[in-house]
Amino acid sequence: MRYLPKSPAERQEMLAAIGAKSINELFSSIPERYRLREPLKIPGPYSEAEVIQYFSDRAAENSAGYTSFLGAGVYNHLRSVVTDAIIQRGEFLTSYTPYQAEIAQGTLQAIFEFQTLMCQLTGQEVANASMYDGSTATTEAVLMAERLTGRQRVLVARSVHPEYREVLRTYAKNSGLRVEEIPFTASGTVDAKALQGALKDDVAAVVVQSPNFFGVIESHAPLAETAHAADAMFVVAITEGVSLGLLRPPAEADIVAMEGQSFGLAPSYGGPFAGVIASRDKFVRQMPGRLSGQTTDSEGRRGFVLTLATREQHIRREKATSNICTNQALCALAATVHLTLLGKEGLREMAEQNFSKARFALAELLKIPGIRRSFDAPFFNEFTVELPRSVKMVNAQLLRERIIGPLALGTPYPELTKHALVCVTETTPRAEIERFAGALKRALEQPI
C-alpha cells in the first residue's frame, strides 16, 4: 500500500462526495477553541535548491573521522548497503501500518520473518511485530506480567539500563504499579540474596538485563528459578542483540524484551530503533501489538494474515492490551534483511570479534597505571574500569584526539564516580584500540 498525496482538486472532489463544503466543515465536531486558526509555524516554502542546501548543511554537521568507545545501549556495528537498498524500495519505505492487512502480503511476510528470527535468537516461542525500542519493550513486558499474574509489584535489577528503568517508572507512576530496585554485587551481577529477600507472593515480575548495563553477563537459570519459586514472571532485557550470536539464549525467561538496533540500524541520534517482545505461546493473548501469521488461502497457496490484532487500540479502545498501537515495520525489516545477510555463522563470527576485541582493549587499558577493572564477572563487548580521574575530564581530552570516550557511569550511578563503561565492537580496528589506550594514558598523565 503506497502513500498517495492529494491535489486540491481531489480534496474538493472527496469533500463533495461526502457532502461537506470545506475541510473546516468536516472538522466542525472539534470544538472551536481546539482548532488551529493560523498556519503551522514552519519555515518555507523553499525552492528545491534551498531544501537541498538546507539538508546538505545539516548533514555536514555530522562528525566524521571519530572512533567511538561509547556503547551503553546503542552499538556501532557493520551494516551492508544491501539493507538500505531493500528498505528504500517504495513498497516498504512509504507503506503505512497494514490496517487492511491481507492486501499487504509483502509487509506481512517481512514481519513474519522478523518474528521468526527473533524467536530463534531469544529461544522463545512467539515474538510480536516489534515495539518502539528496548525501553518500551521492557516496560510492556512488565505490564504483560502484571496482567498475567494480577500482581502489582515489580523487582528490577539496578544493572538494567538506567533509561529503561526511567521509562518503566514513567509508565508505573500513575498506574498503581510499584517498582523496586535490586542492587548489584561487587562482581557487577544481580544480588541474588537481595532478590530472594525482596521476593514475596505479590511480585509480578523480576527484570534483569544480560549482558547488563555494566557489560556483565548474568546467569539466567538460577535467577529464573528464584523468580519462579515465588510465582513471579522472569523478564530478560537485552540491549545488545549481537551477544546472542555467542551467548546461550535466555530460554528460561517468560518474556524477553530486546533492543534490535544492533541488527542493521545505524546508531543515529534519537533512533529510530526497533523493540522486540518475545514470549511463550501460552502468554500470547496478553502480548501487546500484533502478530503476523502464515496460512494457506482457499487455493492452498502460502499467504500471510494478521493473526493477532484484536486486542489492539484501534479495535478495542481503552481495553486494548497496550497503547502502543504502531510497530517499527521499516526498522524491523532492516533487522530482518541484516540478519538474513549475516546468517547464523556470520552473526556468530561478529559476536566472537566483539568478544575478543573487548578483551584486547581491556588488557591494553589495564597496562596503564591507575586503571583497574571495576567488576570481575564475565563480559561481552562492554566492560567497566575505574580511572584515577574524572571520566568527563578525560573524555574532553580524548575528544581533541577525535576519540569518543567511554560512558561516565557517575551520572546514572553516583557510587560509580570515576568508573567508565567502555564499548568495543567488530568495527573498532586494533590500531584504534591502541591509539585510544595511548591517548587515555596521556590524558591521565596531564597535570590537572
Next chain:
Amino acid sequence: MAYPKTYRYSKEHEWIEVMGDVATIGITDYAQHELGDVVFVELPKLGAKIETGKSFGTVESVKAVSEIYAPAAGEVIEANAELQNTPEKINTDPHGSAWLIKVRLTNSTGISDLMDAAAYEAYIADKGKEASA
C-alpha cells in the same frame, strides 16, 4: 436456535440458569452469531467473585474481543475447561455444552428482573429491525 424457557437473559446477551444457589452462565446464540468464529475464551479463576453488570471474562473471535458481563453476583465454583481447547463450541452449542462458568450465588435479587425467553426473543428481533432500518 431455540432459547431455553428455563433460562433468563440479559441485555448484554448472557444467559443464566439457576438451580438452587448455583447458577450456570453462558452467552446466547445471538451473541455468538454477532461475534463470528470464536477462537479464544478468557474465564475467571476458581474462587473469583463476580459482580452483577461487571465484566468477568472475554470472548475473542476472529474480528473482535468482547467482554462478558455477569448477569448475577456470586463466587466462581467451576469454569468450563473444555473451552480452552475447543472455543468453537461456543458457536455450535452456546446454550448447552459451551456454558462458561458456574457460580454460587451471593445475591439473586436481580435475576428475576432479567428477561425470559419470550422477552429476549422479542428484544433481539427488535435489534434486528434496528440494524436493517
